[in-house]
Amino acid sequence: MINRTEGVPKEVWRGLREQKDAVGGRRPQLDDIVKLLQLITSSQRTFVVIDALDECTAAQRYRLFDSLREILEISPDARIFMTGRPHVQAEIETRLVGRVTSLSISPIRGDIVRFLRARLSEDETPDAMDESLEAEILEKIPGSISEMWVAAVALRILSRTLD
Numbered sequence: 001m002i003n004r005t006e007g008v009p010k011e012v013w014r015g016l017r018e019q020k021d022a023v024g025g026r027r028p029q030l031d032d033i034v035k036l037l038q039l040i041t042s043s044q045r046t047f048v049v050i051d052a053l054d055e056c057t058a059a060q061r062y063r064l065f066d067s068l069r070e071i072l073e074i075s076p077d078a079r080i081f082m083t084g085r086p087h088v089q090a091e092i093e094t095r096l097v098g099r100v101t102s103l104s105i106s107p108i109r110g111d112i113v114r115f116l117r118a119r120l121s122e123d124e125t126p127d128a129m130d131e132s133l134e135a136e137i138l139e140k141i142p143g144s145i146s147e148m149w150v151a152a153v154a155l156r157i158l159s160r161t162l163d
Helices: 010-021 030-043 058-074 086-095 109-121 131-144 155-162
Strands: 047-050 079-084 100-105 148-153
Touching: 010 030, 030 058, 047 058, 058 079, 058 086, 079 086, 086 100, 109 131
Parallel strands: 047 079
Antiparallel strands: 079 148, 100 148
């Protein structure tokens, strides 16, 4: 077994142990997590990935953006990648102004159909679906998948370091 925690600073482990030993064994609160992430990102290059940002409530996103700003103030070399649907793109660009590069990603219908066919072929009860239901699935699902976007915070700095 590979130890993937060897690069985690001792202060982070200490903070997590303190949280575990606290009365009631409460989970770390957002402020605690931000402090731990600031500690990690200030001592080593760190990539944070946040998927499906659109699934957070507006209030959760507001707190998340404030927390990310706090982390970036301490660790400007931290890299944060976020994915979500287009309706939250303007919000992130406003809340993290000057630090965001966005990229729209549109799904390719053929890729979606191939993926669906592969999953349908793995069905353990193939008799439960007739050809017309399969055709309907292959028609409706690809048509209902919307565009996604990726926001790369400080992507311009990252691309310079990779050149």
